[in-house]
Amino acid sequence: MAAKRTGEKYDAIIDAAVRVIAQFGYHQAQVSKIAREAKVADGTIYLYFENKDDVLISLFNEKMGAFISDMEQSLSEVPTPDQQLRELIRLHFEYLVGDQQLAIVTQIELRQSNPDVRREIGWILKKYLNVIDQVLIFGVEKGLFGQDLNVRTARNMIFGTIDETVTSWIMNDCKFNLMDQVEPIHRLFLKGLQN
Template sequence: MAKRTGEKYEAIIEAAVRVIAENGYHNAQVSKIAREAKVADGTIYLYFKNKDDVLISLFNEKMGSFITSVEKAISKEASPVEQLRKLIRLHFKHLEKDRKLALVTQIELRQANPEVRKGIGKVLKRYFIVIDSILEKGKSSGVFYEDLDIRIARKMVFGTLDETVTSWIMNDFKYSLSDQADAIHRLFIHGMSK
């Protein structure tokens, strides 16, 4: 298998986002992805085992780079309250600027098989660690309740972000996703703070 870098690899990942968003995961044949990426069908198999591997790689690439940017951004904020605000804003801004990626990650990934869901687990776990670190910092610094259950709070944070994006998609992107960030942040902070 070819090394997963370079122009062709990137072209395939970007093409997969467009093809899956436009056709749905089950109707997104490898040949359509290859045509959109302007590569031969066989080239796809130099980088990926199958279509599931393309979807897993797409998610891991896109989400992985997003998480790295979140980690850098929140490291510049001293306050866990501001770190959480930054995370929420970045989450919404990232998906708002790429509606096709939002469709793929929010809708199409959920229709994929268990192997795909298992394949994206590692990168999701990394995102959960970022959320947990903010919550732990808030708890240990006395900003959030000392008996805050980090696991439950993380589920609430991630679940709210996830549902807000899904609702935005289901409403045909009719409003600004980023405009929801401050209200959601306020709800979290008032629910977790002393």
């Protein structure tokens, strides 16, 4: 039976996994490297995780889960759907600017993982997509976005644009200011969403 997924060692392993996977790539990130970086014995990792895939899934669930919770809290304090949309873009970019190693893991390494890992991370991604859906539905209800808006198509457009902007930023060695992209992307979305 695995140890409870809480505590200092668990957190240390998750954070070490982000650093090791960002530096070496998922396929070269052996459990022993993660253990060394976390300053724990190799066997300790197996007290918390079944294997390296489980580490990657857990890493994504922990980091993305915390991000989604923070985002939901922040959006609940923003009164209008157009401002919520701007806040969603800003928070997404700010989160990854604040942790470039995590950005490398989520934008590049997760996509090179096996189908089981992708399926598992798909569950948490659905929660994020649902947050975008709620902003869009709110916008339609308030008459700010078109009544005939296809929420699924709009959500895919929004997520795809935000996601690709971050990937481009990572692939360009973070040379441009990601936060400078918030306003132009927000304006672009609003033009496409309005009646």
